[in-house]
Amino acid sequence: MRRHAEFDPQDFLPYLLNQAAETLSLEFQRHYRGQYGMLRTEWRVLFHLGCYGEMTAKEICVRARLHKTKVSRAVAALQAKRILTRRELESDRRHAVLQLTSLGQRVFADLSRAAHAFDSEVRAAMTPDEAEVLHRCLIRIAAFETAQRTG
Amino acid sequence: MRRHAEFDPQDFLPYLLNQAAETLSLEFQRHYRGQYGMLRTEWRVLFHLGCYGEMTAKEICVRARLHKTKVSRAVAALQAKRILTRRELESDRRHAVLQLTSLGQRVFADLSRAAHAFDSEVRAAMTPDEAEVLHRCLIRIAAFETAQRTG
DNA sequence: AACTATTGGTTGTAAATGTAACTAACAAGC
């Protein structure tokens, strides 16, 4: 069957990386989607607020590398779910600092625990050395060409 | 600012993996999208047909781990673009074997070359040893829990 | 042969995403 054997999809890094990423994402979805009806972007916003503390939508855009419209919609959804509140700054009324409610903190604590457990589960499939190399490579790849994506 | 330092997004493998994958995907999009107006799923279908030779939509679903509706629509789009043709089997008229047209083969050759070059570019960011570990880990992760996704 | 189940594939519709255009608040130049 194989007519053009020059190249196997499995050897094309972007493809393989995507397969791996999708596999894990799909698996972890169960937690934030199944338990809390959250979308991936919502989970990311919650994740960042939980890890780094309160910040503005813009800061989330930059840190999480998400487009502002996605963040805007995720924030609205999380607000509707009583996971976070927004506090406008008098110093500059364009900004609004986002902060988790106590419910938000509980949800974050729960998902954070699940994330930790899942991470360990994945790492169990490799040696500590491998995990370190993997981490290093991914960081490097993620930094590849970050332009025009964080507006 | 950081209030909950227990966990950094950068250390959560699914998240990091996603960032890396998205970075590369977005970059490589330029080729199939910019040059040929193809969607990611279309490129994947083309990729598989080009690499492995003609096969049915179902086989593509299994190999590429894509849902049948995605493949169905991608095939329709590629057909409209004169990239592939379908040939029904008399032995079982539910099946249709998909094959690249000569245009499809030229497009595949071009994108395949671009993919190769891009892959090398990415690999240049790491040592051969690292690349090998990365490859191994990703294969392992991609195989994690393949159920209910290929229907 | 008739009845059900399964399989390969398509279509309809709702949800999600991307892109561009927009508003409001502030900043800078004159």
Next chain:
DNA sequence: GCTTGTTAGTTACATTTACAACCAATAGTT
């Protein structure tokens, strides 16, 4: 103080995706 530019964020609309229901062909059962 008024015009111009920038920045934070939202909204509108078009494209894409997900999910379920569907159809047609075949296989399996009686």
